[in-house]
Amino acid sequence: MTPQCDAPVSDDDLLDYWIHAIDGTDAERIEEHLFGCAACSARFEAMASLGVGLVELVRRGRIGGIVTRSLLNRLQREGVHVRQYVLSPGERVPCAAFPDDDLVVLSLRADFAGSQAVTIALLGADDTLIDQVSDVAVGPKDIEILWATPGDIIRRMPSSRRRVTVRSQSTHPTVLAEYELDHTALPVTGSE
Numbered sequence: 001m002t003p004q005c006d007a008p009v010s011d012d013d014l015l016d017y018w019i020h021a022i023d024g025t026d027a028e029r030i031e032e033h034l035f036g037c038a039a040c041s042a043r044f045e046a047m048a049s050l051g052v053g054l055v056e057l058v059r060r061g062r063i064g065g066i067v068t069r070s071l072l073n074r075l076q077r078e079g080v081h082v083r084q085y086v087l088s089p090g091e092r093v094p095c096a097a098f099p100d101d102d103l104v105v106l107s108l109r110a111d112f113a114g115s116q117a118v119t120i121a122l123l124g125a126d127d128t129l130i131d132q133v134s135d136v137a138v139g140p141k142d143i144e145i146l147w148a149t150p151g152d153i154i155r156r157m158p159s160s161r162r163r164v165t166v167r168s169q170s171t172h173p174t175v176l177a178e179y180e181l182d183h184t185a186l187p188v189t190g191s192e
Helices: 011-018 024-036 038-059 069-077 151-155
Strands: 065-067 082-087 092-095 103-109 117-123 129-137 144-150 160-168 175-183
Touching: 011 024, 011 038, 011 069, 024 038, 065 069, 065 129, 069 082, 069 144, 082 092, 082 175, 103 151, 103 160, 103 175, 117 144, 144 151
Parallel strands: 082 103, 092 175
Antiparallel strands: 065 144, 103 144, 117 129, 117 160, 160 175
């Protein structure tokens, strides 16, 4: 049985260390801790082994959700084909998923100051809820949320206009930003 750690490294720090998003003194501190702590080393090894499988799941169109910039960069370095659309509040963006796109990412830019968590909703033309992600943590310095969807899912969508809203999660939720997507369904080629 692995002994407990009195001062465990956070999951976020372990992930950042694994994807090389931190360096210098912070990386050395984590590395030193991992060499001396069996519990955190075991957690790190489990996370790293999941990461190898994550790339394959993304390629197969089996996984999506909120991702960090450093994780997105890591996926791209591992060969995942990413199409990204950057949206500012009030903006309407034409979009599509092309045959080689493993992942389509919406970079939702907004001012999240004063919010600790938000809900992101994808709405159809008649405000029908299509998809929603709740409890998305945001910090005062965050300027974007990256919402990833497998390319295969996007390619199956018909041409349509969609609306994305970002609302604060509080006793009095407020809309922090709204965006519009003009999705174009591309013809299916013989290779799919």
